[in-house]
Amino acid sequence: MIRIQNIYHMLAYAFQTLQGQGYRDVAAEEFDNTADLLAEILARGVSLQLKRGLGREYVDREEALSSPRGKIELSESLKTRSILRRQLVCSYDEFSTDTRMNRILKATIVLLVRSGIDKVRKKALRRLLPYFVDVGDVDLAHEDWHMRFDRNNQAYRMLMNVCWLVVKGLLQTQEDGSIRMMNLLDEQRMSHLYEKFILEYYRREHPELSAGAPYISWALDDGFDDMLPVMHTDITLEQGTTVLIIDAK
Template structure:
């Protein structure tokens, strides 16, 4: 199944998807994306990264205390007397000192620099202005150490109250890293088109819908809910049962809804000139509904399958095993106010 084609989604709408998904959207914000600077999602990510780094350079970059060891004639911190005598540094009037120093050479800033270096190295698909901005950001990060960027670096980044403004930038860096893989044919590295990557964009779309619901459905408790299987089995069966984790669950006092997001170009399968729903999508949703409806207060839970379609419009409603089912689509090639209203209607 083909993912939603990149050319069908205006780049301004891609920005809104990412801003919501990364919880960086402020109500009332409107953006005017320069098409010459951001002709595609790759350039959009580069623009977001460079803009964020410039703001950090102006307002002050994240700093933390790091321990340094230095052989110096000026005593500071803890003096390592034994090591100094062992190396005979005292002969030249110096001692080995260990001290803490506040520095901007932190892991988040090292991740930013490593991402900029990679963008600069593979900048053939960037606009002229974005290439210039990437080089400028490398100058701003000149005092930051170079690291080899790996997936584990993002798990080591610790965000807290004082550096939480790095969250969007870390998301941008992580997405660019996930798109930077070797070409299977040539073996060379390249950046893949983010919108052509179904797995990546499914996570973005799912998070976008969930964060949109958090902001615009104040009457509902919004979550990604883990659903337990209801049945009887031996203990060893638990280890092989698949996990049921919803994309978006809305719990209202009078209504419960489980919403499953699918980032597909076509919500219907065409076989023998007949259009049908994806069976696996409907089976999965029914498994969620049937198992969750056994829990107290969830007896009448309903379900929604949501597709970010650009080639058709779906509004199907029916009932299965006493559960109300809705199949909906959102046309991402529309102006954003129409997308906003459509999603409000789906979630209401």
Template sequence: MTIPIQNLYYIFCYAWSHFPAGAQVDVGIDDCPDLANLFARLLLDNTHRLIRRGLDRGYLEQVEELKAPRGRMLIDRMIKEQSLRRGAAICSFDELRHDVLHNQIIKATARSLMSVESISKRQHEGLALLLRQLSLVSDIRLTGSSFRRVQLSRDRHLYGLLMRLCEFVFYSLLPDENGASSKFADILKDEVRMSTVFEEFLRNFYAHEQSDFRVKRDNMTWDADALTPGAGAILPTMETDISLTSSERTIVIDAKYYKETLVGRPGFPKRLRSTHLYQLFTYLHHATLRYPGTLVDGALVYPAVGTSISVDYQVSNHRLRVVAIDLNRAWKEIHDDLLGIIDRDFAPLPSDLLADAH
């Protein structure tokens, strides 16, 4: 799957709750030939915003030999090292410094991106400058647990975006054959990781771009009675990808990131994936119980490149739409089509079913 870099910029910005002002591409993004350069540009732009506002700081323990004691004196060390003979005390004290984990992660990510083979000269120079600006921040070796240990105290929006970006870069870099540089994985082929991005993109897009519906993930209770003691505790959770609700209507959207929307054996017609329809219909049944008195519709939304699909069905008393959005177009067209999924009327229900829904 190939998606233009401008559209990838929008997708990741929405997924990470970083909304482009007026749907305009930031200056410099047009010059990015691939995702590695795009992420380098985003890292540079947003870290520079942080630097202008003031990088986050935290209290870190320092141990020093001082002529004028401060903090807590370490008596055992003073005796062992005989610091009093030198007229000094060994003290432990907290000092406010920029050398906190989230700044260390940003610096480590900048260094990692510099090693990517495809990084342009412009981005490489920008990353080198950023490393110099972060000279008072320690160098660390990133691990998966680094991101789980981050605790943000302020500027959560920008730092939150940067931590998501840094984590994505960390899991996307692959060492080259000689180990001297890195390659950026073709993450668009990674259906598992991109499924999360695509779902978050759609949910945040609808939360930001329309005001008729409340947007959330919905945890639903199974319409089931446990006949065996304790059986209810092992039922799986039922959580929608995206639920749009109003006083009159509920739309359940299931986001599916697959390279192919339709599947089938060679020589046979390709069809929709039955498991996706079963899952969505289960959501619609339980949404009817959760939101009585409202029309409950559903949509399966897939990415597509080159071929768009938009078909409507009526299943029981629910209207269901299956859409594959062509992402290889101008962003304005994609934007309008996404809003059209919820704005355009579904095929009208017969009057008797409409009465049953209410």
């Protein structure tokens, strides 16, 4: 069984953010299970994000208003009889914190608060929820987790990965339909984390090597590879003409 502290060290290599000022003493703490570790990281990460301000995006809104705003939707105003109430249905863009990533953060925090994590960490997470009062809800069970990051939301990359580990790696649906929080990450998520840890370890500790996880083409005479599986390496290390492929399974 992998020690919880070792999981943190793997996370710290996988996500350089965890080596910053706000996380340095996490490695010295004792955790009973992985859920407690991820809850601690999430509590600290969200607290740091709140100091910078929750991310905002332009969100489409459509509602009946007494004072027109944006584009007036005349057909909707007639259909909903808003005009009889001296209102008009308007559609407009709003620069809002009610974004997809903030919804995932809020839902994951609620999930952890309702789980059996340490009471101190549960209290720390609960204190964060009032800051999400304007953020809607999301069904994490149907979240596809495909996201695009840019310089405006780069700070959310680690937070979204922690949420993903909680939802996909720790939650287990029981036979009666109830959800249980597991003590350790499932094998698939643990394997994914291990691969990323090894890759980032070599990138940081051995800059003389070129570390990556490229796709490899089949060596075929006719070039017809439609029926062959895709070859995607876990980790590939290159130096000069020497190439080492690591299978992290």
